[in-house]
Amino acid sequence: MEFLDRDILGGFSRMGSLLWAAANTAVGLLLWALGASVDRPGVHRLWLLVPLLFVCAALLLRRTRPGVGLTIGTIGLALDLVVVGPSVWPVAVYGDLLYAVTVWGGSRLAYGVVAAVGALGVLGVGGAVLVWPEELLAEGLLGVLSLVGLYVLVFVTPMTSGLSVRAHRARAELERQRAVQVTRMAELDRANAIAAERARMARELHDVVANHLSAVALQSTAALALREFDPERVRGVLRTVRDNSVRGLAEMRRMIEVLRAGEQYEAERVALCLRDVGQLAATARDAGLDVVLSGVEEAGELPARVDAAAYRTVQECMTNALRYASPPRLRVTVRRTADAEDAGEWLVIEAENPVAEPAEPSRTGAWGSGTGLAGMRERTVLLGGRFRAGLNGDGQWRVRVELPIES
Incomplete structure (x- = not known):
């Protein structure tokens, strides 16, 4: 196929068209030699x-310039039918040129030729009946039908x-484009899935690491700020640093196990429960934060995803x-409540702490990068909250x- 589709004559034709034109010329010469034509007096x-070579030469353009080839x-064909002929093979070759136009020509050209051939057929048959009425009508309706059939x-x-x-190729091209679109959509879905998974992992990593490292950083800063060495206080700071480091490593290890678990991921998520925030509060108190928790125990059993998000x-x-927080104080209130709009039950978490206004409130990062807030917002929105x-x-x-608490 590559050999037949190869361009020749500077892209003017294709190798397949050249071979096809040569074959039709050979057949036409054979029929001419056998006398397959109508002899005209004086010709x-x-x-x-001459007309045979004209129509056979036009076959060179059947794929590259089908409109020019048809012209x-x-x-x-007009020379053959009107001037020197008619003969058999130019008419047959002209049919192939019509085929080439409808297959490889532009839509406007193809359907324009179809309309023109149909109109010429009606005019030609009608004109033949008018010009040779005795010859055609002598055989009755059969004579007219024979002319139409020819x-x-x-x-x-x-x-x-x-x-x-042409229609088959158009359908094949449509299916190809559809397959390309499906492939692109699959790639986009895959990219979106990867981005969503990365965002989820970023939220989890931030939540796991930030809490414990913040306590470690605060306690370390407090120890460095001591003007006099206080063994008991330093021992307490080191104990807090150690506890937060160990807990942070444990949560990191648990997260890695979840990532390796594959299909068991949902079961692993149950490990994060709202009722365990008491341990977080104890760690925060050790770091110097006055934490007040209210309504945690009364929240009761929650769906795994809601429990982990809370x-x-x-x-x-x-x-x-x-x-x-300045002063370092936090009050957290948890309660279950009904929503009058959708008649569903919701878990409401409210946290409040005092803050000192930054000297430059508009300065980027005055209150942090916002990663934690973005993570909370994304997690809440994903659950429809x-x-x-x-x-x-x-x-x-x-x-x-x-x-929202799932029923």
Whole structure:
């Protein structure tokens, strides 16, 4: 196939078209030699080769310039039918040129030729009946039908075949484009899935690491700020640093096990429970944060995803309070409530801590990078909940998270 599709004559034609034109020329010469033509008085038989060569030469353009080829073929066929012929093979070759136009020509050209051939057929048959009424009507309706059938066989059938091939190729191209679009959509879905998984892992890593490292950093800063060596206080600081380091490593290890678990991931998520935030509060108190928890035990059993999200929310609120609360105080309230709008039950988490206004409130990063808040918001939205965070006007930073409880 590559050999037949190879360009020749500077892209003017294809190798397959050249071979096809040569084969048709050979067949036409053979039929000419056998006398397959109508001899006209006063016209030498050699003149029959002129239209034959015209239409056969037009075959060189059947794939590269089918419109031009059809024009050349039309000139050759007119010479054969009107001037020197008619003969058999130019008519047959012209049918192939009609086929080529409907297959490889532009849509406007192809359907324009179909319309023109149909109109010429009606005019030609009608004109033949008017010009030779005695010869055609002598055989009755059969004579007219024979003329119509001959026209359809020579001119209409090649175009019908060409249109069928054209429609098949259009469907194949449509399917190819659809397959390409499906592949692109699959790649986009894969990229989105990877991005979502990376975002989820970033949230989990932030929640796991930030809480414990914030406590370690605060305690280390306090130890470095001591003007006099106090063994008991330093021992307490080191104990807090060690406990947070060990707990942070344990949570990191558990997260790595979850990532390796594959299909068992959902079962592993149950490990994070709202009722375990008491341990987080104890760690925060050791780091110097005054934490008050209210309503945690009364929240009761929760779906695994809601339970884990609530745990992470409280953990992030404690982390932020450790870093920014002034004085270091945090109050967390948890309660279950009904929503009058959708008649569903919601878990509401409210956290409030005092903050000192930064000297330059507009300065980027004055209150952190916002990664923790973004993680809380994304986790809440993924569960279909509502999230609000910000200053309430009286120097208090307030976070409110509402999570729908699945029935």
